Amino acid sequence: MPIHLNDLDVISEVGGLSSALIVPCYICPAVTVAAREKKPFIQLFKHFLKSAPYEKYIKALQSRLKEHGVKTEVFKSIPYHHWFMCMWTSGKRKKLRKRVEDYDAAIVLGCDSANETVRDAVKSTDCKVIEGMFVSGIMNAEMKFYWPGNISFENCKIVPISNQDLRDGV
Ligand code: SF4
Numbered sequence: 780m781p782i783h784l785n786d787l788d789v790i791s792e793v794g795g796l797s798s799a800l801i802v803p804c805y806i807c808p809a810v811t812v813a814a815r816e817k818k819p820f821i822q823l824f825k826h827f828l829k830s831a832p833y834e835k836y837i838k839a840l841q842s843r844l845k846e847h848g849v850k851t852e853v854f855k856s857i858p859y860h861h862w863f864m865c866m867w868t869s870g871k872r873k874k875l876r877k878r879v880e881d882y883d884a885a886i887v888l889g890c891d892s893a894n895e896t897v898r899d900a901v902k903s904t905d906c907k908v909i910e911g912m913f914v915s916g917i918m919n920a921e922m923k924f925y926w927p928g929n930i931s932f933e934n935c936k937i938v939p940i941s942n943q944d945l946r947d948g949v
Pocket residue numbers: 781782804805806807808862863864865866889890891892893
């Protein structure tokens with residue numbers, strides 16, 4: 780099951796900035812938002828492969844940032860194999876590297892690995908990386924299919940990630 784994430788306070792990080800590129804991972808954060816809102820993750824015949832709760836979440840974030848004087852765009856990932864930010868192709872990473880040059884900040888919606896992908900992309904730019912979410916555990920949930928093409932995650936529990944150092948006796 781995907782990683783479960785919680786929101787971080789992005790607004791407190793954007794003081795003095797006027798533009799930001801929102802860089803969303805489309806797997807764990809999308810499942811997290813759908814599960815916490817108890818809404819379908821995917822409704823194939825309504826939104827095809829877009830997760831409506833996550834799209835709404837991103838739009839709400841954009842509105843809040845706009846109220847604070849920050850213009851935003853979303854770095855989209857349409858093909859399925861680009862949904863996982865931890866496994867982006869080199870082409871996709873290069874594309875991000877080019878896009879971030881035009882923004883004051885990149886707001887990452889994803890786990891530490893997603894943050895790493897973006898940190899790597901902004902290396903030689905002045906773009907600030909803002910973490911929009913943090914890992915709060917691993918999801919344990921029942922995947923349910925409802926006709927005609929809805930996928931939901933129900934009875935969701937958050938399982939803490941065990942500490943590797945402690946297990947190794949360090
Ligand atoms: S980058 Fe992180 S949040 Fe995104 S799919 Fe990979 S593990 Fe999940």
